Amino acid sequence: MRRGAVHLSTEPAISFISVDKRFGRGRTSVLALDGLSLSVPKGSVYGLLGPNGAGKSTLLRILAGLLTADRGDVLIFGAPAAPANRRRLGMLIEAPSFYPFLTAREHLQMLARFTGTGALVEPVLRRIGLEKAADKAVSGFSLGMKQRLGIGCALIGQPEAIILDEPTNGLDPDGILEMRALIDELAHRDGLTVLLSSHLLDEVQRVCDRVAILQHGRLVAEGAVADLLDREGRFFLSVDTPDTLIEEFGARAEAGDGGVYVKIDSEQVPDLIASLAGAGMRIHEAKWVKPDLETVFLSQTREAGR
Ligand SMILES: Nc1ncnc2c1ncn2[C@@H]1O[C@H](COP(=O)(O)OP(=O)(O)OP(=O)(O)O)[C@@H](O)[C@H]1O
Known part of the structure; x- marks a missing residue:
């Protein structure tokens, strides 16, 4: 999955x-x-x-209509949130509850009777990877299978966006992998918008195109994952005279890993290299180091908490 390769619409699905x-x-x-205030672009996976x-x-509960906002607006595909356009959303907001003795297929068939989408039962079973387990009672399902069936139930209504509250909570590593692949396919193959909340920063970094940090x-930070990581990136230099760099950059420089990390914008890198080389500094190694989302998260929430 190459996050940077995804072309996102600028049109918001949810605002x-x-x-x-x-x-x-x-x-x-x-x-x-x-x-x-925040906007979720159409076709994105937004964390x-x-x-x-x-x-x-x-x-998420306000978006789902389970709570009412005191003030402000919520727009779904450009129109004020109301029962009619909430039908364009599929939601898995609380742990899904199922009838233990019914099968996955029976759950989907039951919902399809309400929505008139019986033809979708088999494609949805395939989409959520439960075609082989379709006729097993849900009581024997793992948490990951139940989560996928929950998403299947949401897909039966043919939503244009899916809202998931902590979709990987409690899943084992295999379940997390399956959920990640499913979310990626829903957005980047089927064109759905996915809005999810999560505590798992590593997971969000892997699966989301954009994130909002609350x-x-x-809102304390918002943007494309790649841009947020770039904003907090640092330039690593291994040189003969690190003290000169530390002196020049003061608080923006920090010694580490046998060199110096300098906090500058990535656009300033070519000028810095040219000026150091021009000043006769011998450079053994120079690289742009991106942080992980956890570092960005901690730095943004600490800054906002000050
Ligand atoms: N029904 C409620 N009654 C009173 N306070 C509530 C209620 N629901 C949420 N809160 C409070 O509102 C704040 C935001 O809670 P919320 O559950 O939205 O946070 P969250 O980011 O989802 O947290 P978590 O990651 O722990 O689920 C918290 O201080 C919480 O205690």
Whole structure:
């Protein structure tokens, strides 16, 4: 999966505009969302990140119509969120509950009767990788299989976007891999928009095209995963005289791994190399080092918390 290769639409599938949500009243009340605005581009896999209590579930529950915002707007494919256009969304917001003695196929057939989409049962079983287990009772399913069946139930309604709250929570490594592949295919092969929340930063880095980092109900960082990583990137130099670099860059330089890490914009790299070489500095190694999403997350949430 090459995240950078994905071409994203700039048209939003889902937009939140200045959304506020407070729980309770008076001094003990909690402002769960504080003027939150963000847009999820069509066809993207968009990740909501944030520490516990940041407001991720509240945002998804408002989108699903399970909670009402105090203020602000939620748009679904450009129209105000309402039952009619919420049907364009498939949701897996709380752990799905199934009838233990019914099979995967029977669950999908039951839902297809309501939505008039019986022809979709077999393709959906294939899409979620449950065709072989289709006639087994759900009581014998692993958590990963149940999660995939939950997504299958959402797909039976032919949604254009899928909303997933912590889709890999509690899954074993195989289950995580399967879920990652399914999410990637839904977005990048079938053209659905996927909005998900997760605690697993490594997972989000692998599966999402864009992310929003929330803290205390506010947006602290947002952007394409590749851009966010680039913004926090550092330039590593191994030179004969590291002290000269540390002196020149002060707080922006840090010794480590037998060289010096310098915090500069990636566009400044060619000029820096030219000026160091021009000053006669002997450079043994020079490379742009991207952080992982966890480093970006910690630096952004710490900065916002100050
Ligand atoms: N029904 C509720 N009643 C009162 N407070 C609530 C309710 N739901 C959420 N909150 C509070 O709102 C804030 C945001 O909670 P929310 O569940 O949206 O965060 P989250 O980012 O999803 O966290 P987590 O990752 O722990 O699920 C928290 O302080 C939480 O305690």
